[in-house]
Every structure is written in C-alpha cells, then in structure tokens.
Amino acid sequence: MAEIRLEGVTKRFGRTAAVEDLSLTIADGEFLVLLGPTGAGKTTALRLVAGLERPDAGRIAIGGRDVTAEPPAARDVTFVFQQYSLYPHLSVYDNLAFPLRSPTRRVPEAEIETTVRELARLLQIEDKLKNRATQLSGGQMQRVAIGRALVRRPSVYLMDEPLSSLDAKLRADLRLELKRIQVDLGATILYVTHDQIEAMTLATRIGVIDRGRLVQVGSPREIYEQPVDTYVAQRLGQPAINLLPADLLPANRLAAGTRTVGARTEHIRVTPADGQARGRVKWVEHLGDQSHLHIALDGHSLVALVDPDTALERDAAVDITLADPLCFDAAGRRIG
Structure with missing residues (x-):
C-alpha cells in the first residue's frame, strides 16, 4: 500500500475549474471518502490521481514518488467504476484473472488460480466462478468488478461511486463487505460518493468537496458534530440538519454574531x-x-x-x- 499526496492540484475544463487548489493526503492504509453533490469535482479528483486527467497546476505523489507526469499504467493503481465494466463473454474466473494475464505481468497460471480462488472466497462468489458475467445479479457483478481491482494488489485503490447503481439492500450488504475487505487487506482507498451513508459507514476520514474546493477533512464524527459551515452541515444527517x-x-449559549x-x-x-x-x-x-x-x-x-x-x-x-x-x-x- 502507499500514501497519496495532492499538493495544490488544479484542473480546468475551459473556464470551469473542476478542481481548484486541492491539497490532500491519504495515509497508507486509510479509507478516505470524498463527499459532495454531482458536479463538485469528486470524479475529476479521482481521475487526476489515476492519471486519466493531467492537472493544469500542482503535484501528485503516490508512495513518495512524483507521478504527476506519469501515464496510468505506471502509477500502480486500480479503478472501480460506477458501472460494472466486465467482459460479458468471459466467465467470472476469467474476468478476475484478466489483470494477471496482462503481457506486462505474465503471472504463472498456477499462481493465478490460487489468487483468484482466494479472492473469490473473500468476496463470497466461489460458486460463481464458472458463470458468465451476464448470468450474475447486480450485486454479484459489482463484487466481480471490485475483485478485478483487488486481484493484483496495487498500491492504491480508486473507486468512483461503485455501489450507486445497486438497490438499497445490496448497497447495504456491499458496504459491509467492502469495509471488511479493506480492513483485512490494509488497503489504501480513495472513494468518491454523493451518498452520506456510504461516507459515514466506510470512511476513516471524509473530505467534503464543493465546486472543486476541499471544504473540510475529518473523521465522520468530526464532520457530523463540528461542520465548518452550513454547506458541510447539510452533507451529513438524515433527515438533514x-x-x-x-x-x-x-x-x-448562542455565540455572539449568530444569524443561523x-x-x-x-x-x-x-x-x-x-x-x-x-x-x-x-x-x-x-x-x-x-x-x-x-x-x-x-x-x-x-x-x-x-x-x-x-x-x-x-x-x-x-x-x-x-x-x-x-x-x-x-x-x-x-x-x-
């Protein structure tokens, strides 16, 4: 695993600043969640770390190494997308094994089998390894998508709202599974979501983002009990504050100058x-x-x-x- 460090990172699309002067450190083994509404800049921040976007200003380091100018393949990260992005013509086994069969890795088949079966046990899909991806339920497909990111043990896991397309019960079940897996592996995860329940239940720390700017970073309890402004206060709590x-x-005990x-x-x-x-x-x-x-x-x-x-x-x-x-x-x- 590795630490992620963003220093003064800015990304613009035309005149719009998707990410503005973002400075943030995700510690080795930490589960940090970026929380904010649609358009806040969460996914752009994730894509900058992955190398899918290049910053206009600032620096990105992973494991102490400056990767700002490096391509995605050189960064040793994996990306779990909102949609499953599985190969429908392949079995679950082959979907999980696919990253290990890359020409740049050339992992022996015996090692691939051991790794895939151990991961399938961790994800509780051992009995689905022979099934095609199209024969799975939504929750099972998302387990495979997460498993394909876990299988090669990268330095950093990047996750872009991977549970948002699931129904409420599956989402609750997979939240527990994902947190258990992260703790078991000691994985460094940067996760983005607009869902406050995901943020509260998964995160070691939450970073609240608004229009590309990081407003507050803290533990779920700190963000809930000590918001720095009304924007942060409204991000957590159901019903809303x-x-x-x-x-x-x-x-x-109302402080002097209180208006709200x-x-x-x-x-x-x-x-x-x-x-x-x-x-x-x-x-x-x-x-x-x-x-x-x-x-x-x-x-x-x-x-x-x-x-x-x-x-x-x-x-x-x-x-x-x-x-x-x-x-x-x-x-x-x-x-x-």
Whole structure:
C-alpha cells in the first residue's frame, strides 16, 4: 500500500475549474471518502490521481514518488467504476484473472488460480466462478468488478461511486463487505460518493468537496458534530440538519454574531404545548425503532427525532427547545 499526496492540484475544463487548489493526503492504509453533490469535482479528483486527467497546476505523489507526469499504467493503481465494466463473454474466473494475464505481468497460471480462488472466497462468489458475467445479479457483478481491482494488489485503490447503481439492500450488504475487505487487506482507498451513508459507514476520514474546493477533512464524527459551515452541515444527517433563524427559538449559549442556528433532529426537544403553542405537528413518520415529527413553526419547517411511542399526533400543538445548537454567522461559517 502507499500514501497519496495532492499538493495544490488544479484542473480546468475551459473556464470551469473542476478542481481548484486541492491539497490532500491519504495515509497508507486509510479509507478516505470524498463527499459532495454531482458536479463538485469528486470524479475529476479521482481521475487526476489515476492519471486519466493531467492537472493544469500542482503535484501528485503516490508512495513518495512524483507521478504527476506519469501515464496510468505506471502509477500502480486500480479503478472501480460506477458501472460494472466486465467482459460479458468471459466467465467470472476469467474476468478476475484478466489483470494477471496482462503481457506486462505474465503471472504463472498456477499462481493465478490460487489468487483468484482466494479472492473469490473473500468476496463470497466461489460458486460463481464458472458463470458468465451476464448470468450474475447486480450485486454479484459489482463484487466481480471490485475483485478485478483487488486481484493484483496495487498500491492504491480508486473507486468512483461503485455501489450507486445497486438497490438499497445490496448497497447495504456491499458496504459491509467492502469495509471488511479493506480492513483485512490494509488497503489504501480513495472513494468518491454523493451518498452520506456510504461516507459515514466506510470512511476513516471524509473530505467534503464543493465546486472543486476541499471544504473540510475529518473523521465522520468530526464532520457530523463540528461542520465548518452550513454547506458541510447539510452533507451529513438524515433527515438533514434544521437551519433556523437565530431568534426563532429560545436557546442558551448562542455565540455572539449568530444569524443561523443548526439543530440536528436528535437535538430538538418536543413537548406538548404548555400555554401558548410555538409549533404544530404536520405529520409523523413512524420508522419502527424511532419516529420523526415534521413540525411547522412560525412559517418554518423542522424535523425532530422522538421515541417511537410518543403520544404526539398530527395537528398536536407543541413547545420546542434546542439542545447543543450549532451557531453560524451571516456568511454561513460556524462560530465556536
């Protein structure tokens, strides 16, 4: 495995800066996720590391070696795409073995068989090795695509939203598999996604990116609890964080200069109205182990997390207080 280092990397397409002055280090054995919406520059950053794009400025190093001008084949990286990109006429075995049969590698067939079968066991597709790729389910095809990246043990694994085309259950299953494999192999992975759940569950650290610029880097818990601005605060949390005017609700410990208060659903306390009601329940989402209350409050909407056995129902009048609010200034930057 190897460290990845980007120093002041910029990439423009015409007048548009897809990546702007990006500096980031992914440590050896780290699982770093770049998180942001479509068009934020995540995939361009990944392609720059792979060598599929050349930066207009800056430097890229892998394992301490400057690879800025090197072609993809010289960088010892593998790339897992959003789509499966398998050879449909080949069996699962031959798809997995394909990178090892490259003329530049010439791995003996006996070693190929040992490696492929061990990897198939790791991916839990041993019984599919004789099947053609077209005979597999979506989840199995993505396992093969990931396996083809893992098979030759490169310095760095690059993954471009590899789970986004799967249904919810397969996505959840493969998240667990991918994290287990990364831990078992000690792999260095740079992974991009717009899915906050993937970022929270997979990442050692998350890098939040906006219009080509890296806004914040930290552990999932740091990004969730200590966002640097409202943009980062809205990237994590389901439902999204409530952003409310500072004077809408009574709250202790608001920092001087606060214009917007951020309240996670779990930091809103809702009680039946005692006297003049401040809010009214619009509807209740019963989710089994918890419930979400959607509340209208002086022309604003907010969502609160409550116990599943809450007695509050639709149209109930409620009082609301905040615990541990996040404070943001007029520009959306966090205070404190």
